[in-house]
Amino acid sequence: MTVELISVGTEILLGNIVNTNAAYLAEKIALLGLSCYHQSVVGDNEERLEDAIRLALSRSDIVILSGGLGPTKDDLTKEVTAKVFGRELYEDAHSKERIQAYFDKRRAQGREITANNWKQALVPEGAIVVDNHNGTAPGIILEDKEKGKTAILLPGPPGEIKPMFERDIAPYLNRLQPEGIYSKMVKICSIGESQAETMVADLMDEQSNPTLAPYAKTGEVHFRVTAKAADEESARRLMEPMLAELEKRFGDYIYTMDEEVTLEEAVVGMLRERQMTVTTAESCTGGLLAGRIMNVPGASNVYKEGYITYSNEAKEKLLGVEHSTLESVGAVSPETAEQMARGAARQAGADAALSVTGIAGPDGGTPGKPVGLVYVGCCVRGKTRVEEFRFTGNRSKNRDYAVVRALTLLREELLRTEDKA
Amino acid sequence: MTVELISVGTEILLGNIVNTNAAYLAEKIALLGLSCYHQSVVGDNEERLEDAIRLALSRSDIVILSGGLGPTKDDLTKEVTAKVFGRELYEDAHSKERIQAYFDKRRAQGREITANNWKQALVPEGAIVVDNHNGTAPGIILEDKEKGKTAILLPGPPGEIKPMFERDIAPYLNRLQPEGIYSKMVKICSIGESQAETMVADLMDEQSNPTLAPYAKTGEVHFRVTAKAADEESARRLMEPMLAELEKRFGDYIYTMDEEVTLEEAVVGMLRERQMTVTTAESCTGGLLAGRIMNVPGASNVYKEGYITYSNEAKEKLLGVEHSTLESVGAVSPETAEQMARGAARQAGADAALSVTGIAGPDGGTPGKPVGLVYVGCCVRGKTRVEEFRFTGNRSKNRDYAVVRALTLLREELLRTEDKA
Numbered sequence: 061m062t063v064e065l066i067s068v069g070t071e072i073l074l075g076n077i078v079n080t081n082a083a084y085l086a087e088k089i090a091l092l093g094l095s096c097y098h099q100s101v102v103g104d105n106e107e108r109l110e111d112a113i114r115l116a117l118s119r120s121d122i123v124i125l126s127g128g129l130g131p132t133k134d135d136l137t138k139e140v141t142a143k144v145f146g147r148e149l150y151e152d153a154h155s156k157e158r159i160q161a162y163f164d165k166r167r168a169q170g171r172e173i174t175a176n177n178w179k180q181a182l183v184p185e186g187a188i189v190v191d192n193h194n195g196t197a198p199g200i201i202l203e204d205k206e207k208g209k210t211a212i213l214l215p216g217p218p219g220e221i222k223p224m225f226e227r228d229i230a231p232y233l234n235r236l237q238p239e240g241i242y243s244k245m246v247k248i249c250s251i252g253e254s255q256a257e258t259m260v261a262d263l264m265d266e267q268s269n270p271t272l273a274p275y276a277k278t279g280e281v282h283f284r285v286t287a288k289a290a291d292e293e294s295a296r297r298l299m300e301p302m303l304a305e306l307e308k309r310f311g312d313y314i315y316t317m318d319e320e321v322t323l324e325e326a327v328v329g330m331l332r333e334r335q336m337t338v339t340t341a342e343s344c345t346g347g348l349l350a351g352r353i354m355n356v357p358g359a360s361n362v363y364k365e366g367y368i369t370y371s372n373e374a375k376e377k378l379l380g381v382e383h384s385t386l387e388s389v390g391a392v393s394p395e396t397a398e399q400m401a402r403g404a405a406r407q408a409g410a411d412a413a414l415s416v417t418g419i420a421g422p423d424g425g426t427p428g429k430p431v432g433l434v435y436v437g438c439c440v441r442g443k444t445r446v447e448e449f450r451f452t453g454n455r456s457k458n459r460d461y462a463v464v465r466a467l468t469l470l471r472e473e474l475l476r477t478e479d480k481a
Numbered sequence: 482m483t484v485e486l487i488s489v490g491t492e493i494l495l496g497n498i499v500n501t502n503a504a505y506l507a508e509k510i511a512l513l514g515l516s517c518y519h520q521s522v523v524g525d526n527e528e529r530l531e532d533a534i535r536l537a538l539s540r541s542d543i544v545i546l547s548g549g550l551g552p553t554k555d556d557l558t559k560e561v562t563a564k565v566f567g568r569e570l571y572e573d574a575h576s577k578e579r580i581q582a583y584f585d586k587r588r589a590q591g592r593e594i595t596a597n598n599w600k601q602a603l604v605p606e607g608a609i610v611v612d613n614h615n616g617t618a619p620g621i622i623l624e625d626k627e628k629g630k631t632a633i634l635l636p637g638p639p640g641e642i643k644p645m646f647e648r649d650i651a652p653y654l655n656r657l658q659p660e661g662i663y664s665k666m667v668k669i670c671s672i673g674e675s676q677a678e679t680m681v682a683d684l685m686d687e688q689s690n691p692t693l694a695p696y697a698k699t700g701e702v703h704f705r706v707t708a709k710a711a712d713e714e715s716a717r718r719l720m721e722p723m724l725a726e727l728e729k730r731f732g733d734y735i736y737t738m739d740e741e742v743t744l745e746e747a748v749v750g751m752l753r754e755r756q757m758t759v760t761t762a763e764s765c766t767g768g769l770l771a772g773r774i775m776n777v778p779g780a781s782n783v784y785k786e787g788y789i790t791y792s793n794e795a796k797e798k799l800l801g802v803e804h805s806t807l808e809s810v811g812a813v814s815p816e817t818a819e820q821m822a823r824g825a826a827r828q829a830g831a832d833a834a835l836s837v838t839g840i841a842g843p844d845g846g847t848p849g850k851p852v853g854l855v856y857v858g859c860c861v862r863g864k865t866r867v868e869e870f871r872f873t874g875n876r877s878k879n880r881d882y883a884v885v886r887a888l889t890l891l892r893e894e895l896l897r898t899e900d901k902a
Contacts, residue, residue, distance in 0.1 A: 073517050075508025076696065076705070080499055082522070087496025096494050097529060101503070101520035108518055132678070165873055174679055194874075217697075219878065273497060340768075340789070346775030347761075347768025350789045354767030357843055357876065365795030367788065368761070368771045374786030374829075408795075422778055455778060 061237055063094045064120035066112050068128035068137050069216060070103040081126045081221055088225060092233050093241045093288055104134040113144050117209050127216035129197035131176040138200060141211050142184035145202050149182040152189055155198045156181035162196050190228045195220040201232065242295035243286040245319040246306050249468045256281040259309055263302060270299050279464030280323060312475055323467050324352050330474045331362040339408035340366040341379055341400040343391065343417040349463045365408050379403030392417050392429050394446040397437035405439045413439040414466045420458045434462045440473045482658055484515045485541035487533050489549035489558050490637060491524040502547045502642055509646060514660040514709060525555040534565050538630050548637035550618035552597040559621060562632050566623050568605035576610060576619045577602035583617050611649045616641040663716035664707040666740035667727050670889045677702040680730055684723060691720050700885030701744060733896055744888050745773045751895045752783040760829035761787040762800055762821040764838040770884045786829050800824030813838050813850050815867040818858035826860045834860040835887045841879045855883045861894045
């Protein structure tokens with residue numbers, strides 16, 4: 061069964077946004093065991109949109125359209141698809157109620173419903189209406205059972221399309237495709253992408269069932285092990301040998317095999333297991349590290365307070381970093397990183413502490429201390445360790461790398477802590 | 482003159498990577514004043530690639546293909562395009578030399594040339610060969626002057642395609658298209674998207690030259706004014722009336738008309754103009770607000786230190802929030818937000834302070850204080866103001882909204898501060 065993707069939106073054609081929806085949908089569709097040979101982008105133009113839909117239906121069984129379900133006159137996806145399927149549009153009372161309720165909830169914030177929002181309650185005859193729990197436009201499934209063709213219309217905003225796909229579209233597609241694709245995501249930190257891929261080149265070459273595919277993430281490597289099987293149990297048995305081999309080769313570098321678990325979740329989990337608290341003292345990352353730790357629901361169990369110490373004075377005042385250290389070797393030094401970590405742990409009364417001090421760029425570099433030079437300090441139950449990094453990205457990338465390295469460093473140190481209280 | 486983009490690569494169809502090249506090329510093409518009505522993705526399949534190229538040339542003047550110029554047997558773009566244009570392939574001595582030199586430079590790193598790299602030196606008869614200064618595959622421009630059709634073949638890796646486009650392809654396309662596209666981005670905060678669009682519905686309807694298009698951002702609205710003209714000066718004159726009208730309608734809600742300037746940059750700029758410093762005291766946003774302020778290069782001039790006070794104890798200890806306040810009305814209250822802001826300003830010796838305290842979710846809500854309830858406090862030169870928000874997103878969205886609202890609140894308060902020191 062073949063699926064084709066059409067992304068609707070002039071803003072994509074103009075390069076104003078990157079088409080992340082296509083990548084998201086493509087990956088999900090592949091996991092469902094469906095084949096996808098075409099993706100296209102078309103603008104908010106009735107004629108070209110109609111041509112695109114007709115072309116897609118001529119060569120694929122299912123076409124998924126994202127975008128163009130908004131309230132403005134440029135939003136045409138529903139109208140044009142209905143025309144291609146020969147269906148009239150009618151006002152769906154259920155969707156209208158949901159749109160009203162959506163605006164009622166937001167009236168206090170000054171969001172008012174406008175007349176054009178009501179067009180979002182129109183649906184083609186015979187369509188399956190899919191509730192949108194994160195926006196106003198319902199999703200639409202239009203089936204032509206005679207011709208064996210299906211069109212699925214989804215809202216453009218990523219925050220709306222993803223939950224809708226997970227909740228309603230994936231199960232719908234799953235029923236059309238008997239075999240399932242099952243996968244496990246093996247997430248690795250502490251080694252680089254090239255090295256990791258070299259370590260499993262042989263497994264990736266044996267691309268049959270299961271398959272092994274790498275995904276690069278900032279400072280991490282994720283390997284997806286995918287098996288095609290009749291049911292979950294058979295898939296598990298198929299994946300077992302490869303997963304065991306990956307565990308053998310990567311050992312502690314693997315921080316989770318659960319696709320949903322992030323590095324910060326894994327680290328917060330380790331702290332909770334050990335009944336330990338952590339604090340952070342950040343300079344160039346300015347709160348991003350703390351923010352990432354607090355991404356984790358329940359982080360309040362392990363994180364009570366933290367410090368942003370951009371200036372030298374702040375490092376001395378809040379963390380007790382020695383003035384003489386700052387004068388002699390400067391803020392960006394292993395000595396300062398260590399004192400920041402120790403000081404933060406002491407100040408917060410925490411079992412562990414992470415510190416980051418560096419030059420994110422674009423300014424601030426010198427021949428001796430170039431842009432990208434970052435020291436990460438980690439103090440766990442009084443023992444400190446400092447790592448030096450020399451990143452080569454822009455300001456934003458350098459800060460992101462520093463945050464991942466800090467979390468990775470803490471994880472490595474926690475692994476050495478045997479005392480699971 | 483119309484351009485169409487074809488991205489070649491099965492990894493894009495499988496959703497393994499996001500198609501950033503398409504967004505990059507689309508934006509550049511639009512700025513060159515060329516029209517693009519179609520983008521497609523096709524896999525490493527000879528037949529489908531040929532169909533895609535023929536379809537593109539049937540409806541557009543220029544087709545730009547990215548990807549599939551590598552050394553493996555899956556790399557077919559050159560071969561298939563040559564076939565469509567009826568050209569033989571021959572070995573280009575210049576390209577062969579460059580490939581040899583590329584590997585000579587890298588032999589020390591253990592990179593060896595393999596037999597299949599030589600196929601990258603093959604080019605179609607009559608093609609314009611474009612040197613690749615960041616990889617081995619040369620770019621190819623194939624013109625069929627009789628039929629008025631052009632194919633431009635570019636390497637897939639972003640680090641190779643972007644420099645090649647900037648250096649050689651943009652000038653080539655520029656010569657084909659006399660007019661250019663110029664635009665200004667009017668960025669607005671403090672009001673919602675629907676309301677903002679309603680205020681300019683009449684201007685958007687007059688879609689001629691210049692055009693007005695909205696872009697939704699978290700907590701902000703951006704309007705792009707675009708004009709097509711022979712040169713920048715003519716474009717400026719064309720855009721002037723619409724820009725003046727937007728200023729008239731939105732006034733202080735506009736924080737910049739420079740596409741590159743972010744809200745945090747605008748706010749940091751205002752602080753610098755006023756020679757003021759700012760600090761932050763964050764609870765549920767856990768460092769994201771500080772992190773965003775420090776996104777701005779040179780933020781160190783206005784931001785010296787900040788606090789993450791997740792626990793009640795931390796709020797008392799670091800900021801001097803009164804124990805009795807926390808006991809009576811709790812951490813998530815306007816009183817606590819105000820005391821946090823005042824306390825942070827005092828502690829840091831800063832002219833301004835922002836505080837955020839709330840319930841980001843998914844847990845922690847009660848009937849009286851539901852998930853999404855957030856108080857933002859702003860203290861500017863001793864005067865405080867607190868705003869209450871009731872966000873309705875997930876944990877991540879609620880935190881993002883809180884950060885934008887905090888920056889917006891500070892901006893509003895700074896606007897009232899006349900003293901531009």
